[in-house]
Amino acid sequence: MRLRGIVLVVVGLALASLVVAGASEPRYGGTFRCAIASEPGTLDMQMSTGVNEGTIACNVFQGLFSFDADFAPQPELATGLELDPSGTVATIHIRQGVFFHNGQEMKAEDVVASLTRWGQYGATAKALWSLVTAVNALDEYTVVLTLSQPFGPLTTYLANDVGGPFIYPKALVEAAGNKPLPPASYIGTGPYRFVEWKSGDYILLERYDRFVSLDTPSSGHAGKKAAYFDKLQFFFVPDDNARLVGIQAGTYDYVVDIPNDLLASVQGDKNILPITINHPPIYPIALVNNKQGICTNIGIKQAMLTALDMSDIMLAGYGDPQFWSLNPSYFAPGIRWYTPDEGVGLYNVADPAKARTMAQAAGYKGEPIRIIVAGDMTAQYNQAVVVTSQLVAAGFNVSLQVYDKATFMARRNAKDNPEWELAFSFYSTTPDPSLVLMLSPTYAGWWDSPRIQVLRTEVNQLTDFGARYAKWQEIMDLWYEEIPALKFGDAFQLHLIRSDIGGGYGTSQHVVMIHGYFYNLWED
Amino acid sequence: MGPYLLRRGAGMLVSCVLVITITFLLMELIPGDPAAVLLGPDATPEQVDALRASWGLDRPGIVRYGFYIRNILRGELGRSVFLDQPVLKMIGERAETSLLLGLLSLLVVVGLGVSAGITAALRPRTWTDSALLFVALLGASLPSFWLGLMLMIAFAGRLHWFPSSGFSSIFGAGGLANLRNLVLPALSLGFVNAALVARTSRSSMLDVLQAEYVTTARAKGLAENVVIAKHALRNAAIPILTVVSFTFASLVSGAVVTENVFALPGVGSLIVQSVLKRDYPTIQGVMLAVAIFYVLVNFATDMLYAFLDPRIRYR
Numbered sequence: 001m002r003l004r005g006i007v008l009v010v011v012g013l014a015l016a017s018l019v020v021a022g023a024s025e026p027r028y029g030g031t032f033r034c035a036i037a038s039e040p041g042t043l044d045m046q047m048s049t050g051v052n053e054g055t056i057a058c059n060v061f062q063g064l065f066s067f068d069a070d071f072a073p074q075p076e077l078a079t080g081l082e083l084d085p086s087g088t089v090a091t092i093h094i095r096q097g098v099f100f101h102n103g104q105e106m107k108a109e110d111v112v113a114s115l116t117r118w119g120q121y122g123a124t125a126k127a128l129w130s131l132v133t134a135v136n137a138l139d140e141y142t143v144v145l146t147l148s149q150p151f152g153p154l155t156t157y158l159a160n161d162v163g164g165p166f167i168y169p170k171a172l173v174e175a176a177g178n179k180p181l182p183p184a185s186y187i188g189t190g191p192y193r194f195v196e197w198k199s200g201d202y203i204l205l206e207r208y209d210r211f212v213s214l215d216t217p218s219s220g221h222a223g224k225k226a227a228y229f230d231k232l233q234f235f236f237v238p239d240d241n242a243r244l245v246g247i248q249a250g251t252y253d254y255v256v257d258i259p260n261d262l263l264a265s266v267q268g269d270k271n272i273l274p275i276t277i278n279h280p281p282i283y284p285i286a287l288v289n290n291k292q293g294i295c296t297n298i299g300i301k302q303a304m305l306t307a308l309d310m311s312d313i314m315l316a317g318y319g320d321p322q323f324w325s326l327n328p329s330y331f332a333p334g335i336r337w338y339t340p341d342e343g344v345g346l347y348n349v350a351d352p353a354k355a356r357t358m359a360q361a362a363g364y365k366g367e368p369i370r371i372i373v374a375g376d377m378t379a380q381y382n383q384a385v386v387v388t389s390q391l392v393a394a395g396f397n398v399s400l401q402v403y404d405k406a407t408f409m410a411r412r413n414a415k416d417n418p419e420w421e422l423a424f425s426f427y428s429t430t431p432d433p434s435l436v437l438m439l440s441p442t443y444a445g446w447w448d449s450p451r452i453q454v455l456r457t458e459v460n461q462l463t464d465f466g467a468r469y470a471k472w473q474e475i476m477d478l479w480y481e482e483i484p485a486l487k488f489g490d491a492f493q494l495h496l497i498r499s500d501i502g503g504g505y506g507t508s509q510h511v512v513m514i515h516g517y518f519y520n521l522w523e524d
Numbered sequence: 525m526g527p528y529l530l531r532r533g534a535g536m537l538v539s540c541v542l543v544i545t546i547t548f549l550l551m552e553l554i555p556g557d558p559a560a561v562l563l564g565p566d567a568t569p570e571q572v573d574a575l576r577a578s579w580g581l582d583r584p585g586i587v588r589y590g591f592y593i594r595n596i597l598r599g600e601l602g603r604s605v606f607l608d609q610p611v612l613k614m615i616g617e618r619a620e621t622s623l624l625l626g627l628l629s630l631l632v633v634v635g636l637g638v639s640a641g642i643t644a645a646l647r648p649r650t651w652t653d654s655a656l657l658f659v660a661l662l663g664a665s666l667p668s669f670w671l672g673l674m675l676m677i678a679f680a681g682r683l684h685w686f687p688s689s690g691f692s693s694i695f696g697a698g699g700l701a702n703l704r705n706l707v708l709p710a711l712s713l714g715f716v717n718a719a720l721v722a723r724t725s726r727s728s729m730l731d732v733l734q735a736e737y738v739t740t741a742r743a744k745g746l747a748e749n750v751v752i753a754k755h756a757l758r759n760a761a762i763p764i765l766t767v768v769s770f771t772f773a774s775l776v777s778g779a780v781v782t783e784n785v786f787a788l789p790g791v792g793s794l795i796v797q798s799v800l801k802r803d804y805p806t807i808q809g810v811m812l813a814v815a816i817f818y819v820l821v822n823f824a825t826d827m828l829y830a831f832l833d834p835r836i837r838y839r
Contacts, residue, residue, distance in 0.1 A: 035689075035787075039797060041562035041606050047575075048563060123563060123571060178578050180562060182608035199607055199614050200789030200797065201690065237689055237787040241673050245681040246688040246787075376800075406556030406802050413560060415569050442568045 024502040030523040032229040032501070035237040035246055035255040039200065042180040046118045049163040051428065054515035055256070056203055056234050058221060060101075061166040061188035064092060064111065065159035066221040069511040071280075071335065071431045073159035074222035076214070077106065077167055077189060081158075087150030087463060092143045092158075099210045100169050101193035108137035113170035115145070121178040123163025127434050127460055128154065152463040153432040160435065161221060162428065162514055191227035191519045205232040218520050220513050228503075228522035244496070247272055253498045253523075254505070256516070259378075260319040260494050273499050275506035276323065280429035280514060281332050281490040284317055284383055286371075286422040287412070287438070288485050291446035294369065295421045299362025301483035302346075304369075307355035307394035308387065310348040314489045316386040317379035327490045330436065330476060337433060337469065339476045346480050347487075355394035369398045373424040374408035380424040383488065387422070412444045422486070428514050433472045434460045438485055447484035500524045532826075536819045543815040547808050548592065552585045558605045558802045579605055581804075592808060601812070602805030604798075611809035614794065619813075621691050621706075622790040625713070625783075626776035628706050632714020633721050633771055638764060640718070641725020642757070648730060656722065663719030672712035672785045679708055689787035709786045713779055717771050724767045728760040735759070761832050769825040777814045 040053040045061060048054075064078040075081075077098060082091045098106045112135050119129035134146040151157075158165055172185040186194035191213070192205035207227040216223040235252065237243045243255040244262055248269065266272045289295050310326050318324040327333070328343025349355075369391060373384040381402065388400045401420070403411065412423045423444060430436055439456045441448035455478065459471040479485075495516075497505050503521035504510045510520060559575035576582055580591075595602055601611040644656040680688035691705040692698055732738060733756055741751045780792035791810060798806040830836045 041801065047571075121571070121574065123568075126568065178574055180575075180608075184608075197607060198789065199604075199609065199617060200793055201692075201787075235690055235787060239673075239689075239785045239787070242676065242689045242785055242787055245673075245676050249680045249684055249688040251680070251688045251690065404556075404800060406561050406800055407554060409560040410555040410557060413569050413572060437568075440568065442570060444569075 024522075024524045026226065026228050026502065026522045028228050028230070028522070030229050031231040031233055032254070032518055032521065032523075033233050033235065033252045034518065035235045035243045035252040037236075037240075037243070037257045038238055039236040040203070043183070043186050043194070043203075044176070044181040045161065045164065045166050046114070046122045046168075047163070047180045049123045051162075051515045052256075054162060055517070056205070056232075057166075057188075058161055058190070058515060058517050059192040059205055059232060059519060060186060060190045060194050061168070062190050063159060063161065063164055063166050064094070065155050066161065067159050067431060067513060068219035068222040069508075069513075071220070071429070071513075073155040073431075074216075074219075076159070076222065077111075078158075081155055083150075083154075088147045090145040090147070090154060091138070092145065094141050094143065095212075096141055098189050098212055100189055101187045101208055102169065103210070104169055106167065106169075106189055107140050108143050110170045111143045111167055112137050113173045114167045115143070115165055117173045117176070117178075118165040122165065124157070124160055124435055125163075125165070126440070127151075128157045150461060150463055152460060152468055153434050156432040157435070160431065162430070191225045192232055195231075200236065202236065203234045205234075206230060218510075220511055221517060225519040227519050229518065232518050247496050247498065250498070253501055254495065254516075254518075256493070256495050258494045258496055260323040263320070263494060266496060271499055273497050273506070275495045275497055275512070276492045277495060277506070277512050278490075278492040279332070279334055279511065281325075281492050282426050282428055283330075283332075284314070284379060284424075284426045284488045284491055286384075286387065286424050286486040286488075287445040288483060289418050289421050289423075289445065290448070290482075290484055291415070291418060293418075293421055294364070294367045297362055297364075298482055300359055300364050303355045303358035303362060303364065303394070304391060304396065305346060305483055305486060306349045306358055307352050307390050307396070308348070308486065308488075309350035309390060310488050311350075312390070313383050313386050314491065317383040317488070318491045323492045323494065325490050328480070328487065330479070330487065331429065332490045335429060336465075337472055339473050342473075342476045343480050350390075352390065352394035359395060364396070366397045369396050369421045370401060370419060371398060371422045371424065372401045372403065372408060372411055372420040374405040375402040376405050377408075377424070379491070380426065384422075384424045387424075387486075415442070415444075415446065418444075418446075426491070433468070433475065439475070445484055447482070449478075449482055451478055452482070452484075532823055536816070536823075539819055540812060540815050543811055544593070544596070544808060545589075547811045548585075548589050551802070551804055551807060556802045557581060558804065561801045562606060592805075596812070601809035604803055604806045606801060606803050606806075611806050614806065615791065615810060615813050618789055618791045618794045620693055620695075621783075621788050622776045622779070622792065624694070624703065625706050625709060625779060625788065625790060626772055628703070628710035629713040629717065629775045629779075630768070630772050632710055633718045633775075634768060635718075636714065637718035637721025638725050638768075640722040641764075642729055642752070644722070644726045645729035645733060646752070653726075657726075660719040660722040663715050663717075663722075666716055667781075668712050668716045669781045669785050671715060672709060672782055675708045675712055676786070689785075691786075691788050705786075706788075709779075709782045709788060713775060713782050717775065721764065721767055721771065725760070725764050728763045729756060732756045732760040758832060762829055765825060765828055765832065769821055769828075773818050773821040777817060 036052050042048050043057040045057045062076050065073040066076040068074050077095055079093045079095055094111055115135050119125045131147045131149055131151050133148050136144050138144050169187055183197045191211045193208040195204040195206050197203045207230055213225045214223055218224045240259050244258055246252040247255045295301055314324040328347035329339045331337045371384050373381050375381050388398045391398045437443040438445055455475050459468055462468045501521055502524045505521055506512055557576055559572045563571055603610055640656045644653045647653050676688055679685045686708050687705045692702045694700050694702050738756055741755045777791050780796050783790040783793040795810050
């Protein structure tokens with residue numbers, strides 16, 4: 001009897017470890033049902049930088065390179081990239097036998113057309129494309145990219161999956177021009193093909209049987225991709241509680257962006273696994289209007305930073321401390337651009353009396369600090385309320401202005417006459433400093449001091465990682481000197497997945513990148 | 525009848541032109557544009573400007589208004605800037621959900637509201653009357669989203685009797701069984717809206733039951749159920765019909781919160797999503813469709829008045 005008990009315990013532990021490790025055997029079939037919080041604007045990921053959009057689109061489209069779990073670029077549709085000794089001519093060999101979802105084989109002309117359109121209109125192309133002098137097809141499977149000067153993060157740009165150079169058929173990109181591709185033109189090379197977009201309801205993808213996967217080990221978006229599920233269906237479920245109840249009821253297999261304080265509702269439910277997305281996190285921030293008004297005074301910005309208690313701000317936005325951490329660095333620990341010694345003595349000072357003195361010394365005379373925020377971005381709104389009270393306590397004259405998201409975006413981006421001092425937002429991890437939008441003089445905040453102008457050029461010209469990292473540290477030092485934005489910390493999102501989904505989603509086996517992806521998962 | 529229909533048609537046309545114009549002006553007045561929403565928070569202003577220009581949004585408002593009116597006269601409502609689909613097709617897809625939700629909710633509204641109102645009127649100032657009035661007050665006070673969430677948690681999350689959210693066409697896979705998805709939203713919408721109908725039914729019936737012709741009917745020895753059904757209810761029906769018809773119109777086009785909670789692809793959520801995204805062609809198209817729907821419901825109500833009360837004649 002005792003032996004039987006021991007055997008049962010051993011077998012039980014073995015089974016439990018299998019479950020924990022997500023180590024069940026892959027099998028084909030079924031529909032993966034995912035509830036996302038809002039309906040995407042477009043799946044044309046050359047044009048959009050939305051995370052919701054990317055979560056769906058990265059199952060359909062691929063680029064020449066893709067990021068592994070460490071955000072290092074790896075060949076995807078390319079087999080490799082050779083740079084000539086001058087570093088200005090990049091020869092890209094593309095894979096043969098890769099088929100678009102319309103059955104047509106991908107050729108160099110498709111790559112040239114896609115890169116050209118992305119270069120002209122793409123969301124993240126500007127820094128690279130300003131250096132591109134030509135892009136040509138050398139033969140059916142070779143593309144040559146000619147630059148005016150070396151560009152260190154070239155493969156990183158080609159791998160970027162947020163507003164990056166995804167490869168589409170030539171005819172479709174030429175027809176689309178600078179408009180987003182219409183749904184009928186969602187033709188990619190990925191493991192799933194686009195089937196249907198039912199407005200207000202769902203987007204349906206199904207396995208593409210002619211998909212040709214790499215056979216290198218899976219890591220992040222790179223390596224082997226297996227479409228085990230027959231279909232992926234993405235439902236638009238705006239209500240947080242509806243997503244929560246939906247996964248509890250078995251209506252959905254995976255739900256995103258559950259408010260952190262609802263975690264208790266699923267704890268103890270053996271059918272649901274909570275996933276904390278902390279690699280990478282998102283970074284809540286207040287953009288600062290560096291272009292005009294009171295915030296062109298660096299002393300006043302430093303005083304505002306001194307007033308802020310980041311713990312209270314993060315608590316207001318993200319609740320339980322297991323869902324956030326304080327971090328003055330632009331990037332989170334674990335990202336290779338993380339700068340651990342940043343902001344010491346400047347970040348999270350939380351000293352309103354000192355801030356008041358600093359502001360007076362800087363010449364502050366009660367000018368209004370206009371804070372704008374979108375009321376439907378709950379975390380940002382909550383943080384704006386707390387920041388308002390902390391700045392008021394330090395003697396600032398603060399006006400909190402709440403808008404709907406579209407109005408907020410319009411006001412935030414009004415470059416000619418921005419009527420705000422702080423705009424609450426957040427940013428996602430970028431794989432390279434040159435993709436950090438806040439370094440761009442045209443991005444909201446309009447940081448364009450003489451020193452940043454020099455540094456952002458230099459960081460793009462260098463090719464050695466060590467040298468680039470040192471330059472990035474200089475930029476971060478300048479960040480805490482000129483305060484182009486107020487970074488509050490790192491925030492982790494809560495997603496939920498049914499425990500009968502195999503593949504180790506959210507573990508080291510299937511690292512959730514900037515946006516999720518659903519190949520290499522199966523139904524147990 | 526002919527002149528009456530002509531007058532109604534002209535009135536409907538004026539209503540629609542007003543709706544189109546007011547919607548257009550409102551969208552001109554509020555900040556925000558679809559390009560910024562579509563391109564996401566990381567887009568540069570140059571990108572946003574280029575996309576706006578490609579959609580023609582950089583043209584003066586009066587020019588765009590002229591184009592829009594011209595397209596309507598050609599029978600085109602335009603295309604959604606986000607989905608690149610004809611707005612008319614999108615409205616058609618959403619209309620099924622909204623109409624079915626509206627009809628199911630109406631069943632709850634009429635079933636609960638009218639029967640509760642009549643029951644309360646037949647037993648005025650009794651325990652039954654007080655209890656029904658209390659329930660009606662409760663219904664009017666409950667936010668529909670809260671009731672919807674409670675129903676969802678209980679019947680979808682715990683008991684698994686109904687799906688938690690979403691809806692697929694009854695003409696597709698699943699057929700009529702897909703109506704199960706609308707049971708919880710219809711209950712939450714119906715219960716909240718039944719309160720007004722119950723109170724209207726009660727007061728209307730109370731008025732009629734005190735009328736002399738009801739006393740006469742009773743004096744003639746007619747059975748009580750005949751007195752109520754044939755003489756009282758028919759005469760009390762006009763105010764009830766007015767409330768029910770406007771409730772139906774608002775259930776079909778304005779169930780935004782419930783559609784949001786239950787992730788239903790209806791017309792109400794289409795309006796809100798289009799406004800939030802500044803999808804101008806869709807906003808204008810849906811508002812026009814809703815205006816036409818209201819006018820038609822109004823017209824149908826007028827016709828029903830004449831059916832219920834033969835003294836009413838339209839000329």
